[in-house]
Amino acid sequence: MSLDKEKIKHVAKLARISVDEAKVDSLTKDLNSIFKFIEQLNELNTDKVEPLTSILNQSLRSRKDEISDGKIREKILKNSPKKNEEFFVVPKVVE
């Protein structure tokens, strides 16, 4: 299969990345060559193969459901590009 420009713009929308119109052509070319490479996998019949979902032969540990830290609001807000005293600030969402 091949990816056309419209499809790529749609995927970019899903990924929340704006794509420069001037770059769409070269991006389409690159992605198509990558997908051509990836699609070598279709040579293999995998009907009877179980997908590998974890590389470890153990199930994931779960921790106790209890609070282990807290009162670190300042640390969490420290790197925010825009904040007021207690909150992250984003462009207006609701009119």
Next chain:
Amino acid sequence: MNNITNQSLSEILESIKSKKISSLELTQAYIKNIENAKKLNAFVTTTFDQALENAKKFDNKPNNEQLLSGIPLAVKDLFCTENVKTTAGSNILNNFVPSYESTVTKNLWNNGAFLLGKLNCDEFAMGSSNETSFFGNVINPIGDHLVPGGSSGGSSSALAADLTPATIGTDTGGSIRQPASFTGTVGLKPTYGLCSRWGIVAFASSLDQAGPMTKTVNDCSIMLEAMSSFDEKDSTSINKKKESYSKNLKDNIKGLKIGIPKEYRVDNMPKEIDELWEKGKKILKDLGAQLIDISLPHTKYALPTYYIVAPAEASSNLARYDGVRYGYRSQKGKDLIEMYENTRSEGFGDEVKRRILIGTYVLSSGYYDAYYLKAQKVRQLIKKDFDDSFTKVDAILTPSTPSSAFKIGEKTNDPVSMYLNDIFTVPVNLAGLPALSLPAGLDKQGYPLGLQLIGKALDEQKILNIGYAFEKNCGYKNEIKKWWS
């Protein structure tokens, strides 16, 4: 203190313990080297003042019982360091100052080391040449026109140029072993789960693993011992007893069975790589190991599988960069969605965007079964190839890379040719196994080439032992002219 910086970590540790040199003198020597090596562009951030203070603190009250007593270390800029900027080689994290320390770096500091600076890398560790970094490409000390490999290219360059006595990188598809091979140094990707992923900027969570990059195999065992640990904060961390890799290092490999997989060949592979592989086989055989031909039939499908799994996980991991909680935010856009789109477009470089788009596509509705599920099935086959082989052999010997270091700019216009560089390293990540890249010889241009030893899960000691014996009998020595200073 003449030339202390071109010694191995273990030699330097001896000098510190016997007080032949102070930690302060050692740190000053590295700082001088780093200041003279700006051309290599290996560092994103230096922490000299902090390092000098830590060195003085050590000298005033030396504790020589630790694995890394009084040692300054530079680390890849993918490890979060408390109150020291951590960029992952990206514009989107250009102003990010973590309020916490990664488990792996914390382990190093708890073993007596301290931070010298943060090393350049491909953006979010996505690259094989260090050319995708927002902070510019790193130069290989082997030659001013050569890439140092990637993604841990700042690490390999700094180590080979004597700017740090040892270092750490991360390896998702070869990002420790390939740059080690390109610079004539030792690099180990540990078993998935041996070193905690907590506090490492995430790329592909089921593949990412931190590991040491050093000048010798002994150094590698010391670093691995210091950095590995069980960690409650990483749900995939393996809970096992800590091993003394350096104390248990042995060069007797008599009777070990070494697998030689016939699939580790590519079209147009330089003759020298085959010759090097032959040389490696002979060294191990002369040391009493038994060579056994094996087959890993799904090897050629490892890279296509990787280029589904890794971008899929990356697209999910990198969704967190939204310009709200940390990192870069675009000033353009009339609403929240446009702010996200512009932030991510301006903040990420081309290779990262490409991979996010691939990942988003293969996970999107209607395509999941055809790509992601298919890749997980092939990943199972690749793992089974290794499982089957390891019933017959103790370790596997292969070349580390299909070529020596290539020229800067040589592969940047063709993503697939860049990806092919990782053809021998990627299968190991998909199977979660440990693998060690060892410097083994030079090609006809005089550039280093490496051989790779792959082990069973959690069998690091064995591949380190084989590497140790190999190193003693290989006679490889990095002779790098310091053209940059």
